[in-house]
Amino acid sequence: MADNQFRQRDPNFDQSGRYKIQHKKERAALAKKRGQPVSSGRFTLKDFAFDKQTETCTCPAGKPMWLSSTKAMIGGKPGYQFCGYLENCRACPLKAQCLRKPGQKSARSVVFSYKPEGCEKPD
Structure with a gap:
């Protein structure tokens, strides 16, 4: 009979999660x-054109x-969240470079972080 809990009980495997992170x-x-390139080959945030003055992407x-949100929180930082239109994303020839999975039904979304007002460092 297989022992599925062996690695959780064995002290030799106690630090295995740490080594996975270190290996990455x-x-x-x-x-x-x-x-x-370290990325997965997908488009990065730099590939999207964001205009802060007109709040367009x-x-x-x-x-x-x-623009789906002006106060989206990613990693504790506020940002502008933009989403693609479904009809554009579904018919796009660059879909493989943009979406995580080829059969993904939702459109691509991106968040551009900004500093909240009043958080600037004093001179």
Whole structure:
């Protein structure tokens, strides 16, 4: 009979979660040193055109995105959240580079962080 709880009880496997995180960091550092992209090949935030003055965003395919929130919280920081229109994302030739999964039914969303007013450092 298989013992499915063996690794949880065995003290030799007590620190295994820590090593997984360390291994990911080492691989990312090695890829950066070699000049290889660390990302998954998807479009990054830099590929989206954001205009703070007009509060608009354009995707890498040149399609407009709609502003869904001006106070979206990502990692404890507020930001502007934009979502793509479903009809644009479904028919987009760049969908494979943009969405996480090829069969994803929702549109791409991005968040541009900003500093809240009153949080500037004094001179």
